[in-house]
Amino acid sequence: MSAAVDRGGAVRTDGVAGVDGATGAAATSSGVRRLRLLTPASLVELTAALSAVTAQSRFLAGGTDLVRSMQQDHWIPDLIVDLGDVAELHGIQATADDLRIGAATTFTDIASDPLVGRHATCLARAAAVVGSRQTRNMATIGGNIGNASPCGDSLAPLLALEARGVVLDSGGATCERPVAEILAGPGRTTLRHDEIITELVLPLLGDDWHSTYAKLGSRTMVSVARVGMAVVVRLDAAAETIVEARVGIGALGLTAFRAEGLEQVLTGSRVNQSTRDAFVAACPDVARQSIPGRYSLPYKQEAIRGVAWDAWEDLGLESVR
Ligand SMILES: Cc1cc2nc3c(=O)[nH]c(=O)nc-3n(C[C@H](O)[C@H](O)[C@H](O)COP(=O)(O)OP(=O)(O)OC[C@H]3O[C@@H](n4cnc5c(N)ncnc54)[C@H](O)[C@@H]3O)c2cc1C
Numbered sequence: 001m002s003a004a005v006d007r008g009g010a011v012r013t014d015g016v017a018g019v020d021g022a023t024g025a026a027a028t029s030s031g032v033r034r035l036r037l038l039t040p041a042s043l044v045e046l047t048a049a050l051s052a053v054t055a056q057s058r059f060l061a062g063g064t065d066l067v068r069s070m071q072q073d074h075w076i077p078d079l080i081v082d083l084g085d086v087a088e089l090h091g092i093q094a095t096a097d098d099l100r101i102g103a104a105t106t107f108t109d110i111a112s113d114p115l116v117g118r119h120a121t122c123l124a125r126a127a128a129v130v131g132s133r134q135t136r137n138m139a140t141i142g143g144n145i146g147n148a149s150p151c152g153d154s155l156a157p158l159l160a161l162e163a164r165g166v167v168l169d170s171g172g173a174t175c176e177r178p179v180a181e182i183l184a185g186p187g188r189t190t191l192r193h194d195e196i197i198t199e200l201v202l203p204l205l206g207d208d209w210h211s212t213y214a215k216l217g218s219r220t221m222v223s224v225a226r227v228g229m230a231v232v233v234r235l236d237a238a239a240e241t242i243v244e245a246r247v248g249i250g251a252l253g254l255t256a257f258r259a260e261g262l263e264q265v266l267t268g269s270r271v272n273q274s275t276r277d278a279f280v281a282a283c284p285d286v287a288r289q290s291i292p293g294r295y296s297l298p299y300k301q302e303a304i305r306g307v308a309w310d311a312w313e314d315l316g317l318e319s320v321r
Pocket of ligand 1: 057058059060061062063064065066067068103104129130131132135138139140141142143144145146147151152153154191195196197198224225
């Protein structure tokens with residue numbers, strides 16, 4: 001596929017790209033589909049590019065979802081904005097209060113970053129189990145949110161970590177929005193088409209916090225989650241009682257969500273096997289409330305019990321004190 005590209009905001013509309021199969025309404029008489037591609041190289045140029053974006057446009061981060069959907073659906077966006085050269089969208093840094101992850105940071109980089117491993121262990125664990133090594137080398141955290149699949153592995157951890165997205169619009173304004181408010185349903189976000197996530201902001205967690213991510217994957221779909229669970233807990237000074245708990249669930253319903261019932265089971269409970277058992281036993285109800293009557297409910301009820309058990313064991317709370 002070739003395309004006309006003007007770096008820095010200008011769009012050449014006479015560029016063409018060869019495409020197999022049906023090409024949609026914008027196909028030329030020769031059967032060749034027009035493709036407009038912008039490659040901004042800074043946030044300023046990205047802001048300019050956003051004013052050219054329509055509801056039929058897409059951002060190209062790692063392309064692992066976008067390219068597959070273009071191939072499968074024989075569909076081409078009216079404009080692709082390639083994020084690869086926008087340096088501000090890449091990288092991870094800590095401030096006094098927050099961990100900041102560029103939206104175009106790959107899961108390989110997130111999984112291996114010591115800051116993420118320390119302050120957002122559940123996100124590091126989730127990043128490490130996304131697809132295959134090749135997928136993790138390309139796939140980005142911003143694309144995982146933009147794609148908004150209920151199975152997106154980063155989503156449950158981001159909810160449990162109470163992460164916020166920094167959103168940039170075509171007027172150059174930025175605001176922070178909780179990831180929970182950005183996710184709207186399967187394949188849907190609340191982002192306007194001229195808005196983009198530039199960064200994820202995660203509050204720094206102290207040493208009294210512990211977190212993990214457990215997942216049951218599919219063997220036939222390169223490990224796409226069948227159930228994913230992020231558990232984030234804060235222990236008291238003696239490391240004997242859970243004083244705060246957050247549980248994010250993925251691949252169980254229309255979008256990732258916080259499981260308040262499970263959080264209540266953990267909050268105020270002693271760190272012992274009775275709490276583990278109560279936590280695991282409460283899981284089937286979460287599945288029943290999330291996908292009532294669904295044919296997969298019995299399977300998911302068993303799956304989430306196993307995932308919860310794995311998450312508890314991986315937290316290793318009983319060996320902390
Ligand atoms: C073989 C295979 C295995 C996979 N396995 C897994 C898995 O195990 N777990 C998992 O979670 N996912 C998996 N995926 C899905 C995919 O890799 C992830 O969803 C990935 O995070 C998408 O990121 P990307 O950078 O490739 O996004 P792209 O494909 O570039 O973009 C995806 C969508 O997000 C939008 N977007 C991109 N960046 C932003 C941004 N900064 N702000 C707003 N919108 C944006 C784009 O417009 C587009 O609509 C798999 C995919 C493949 C092909």
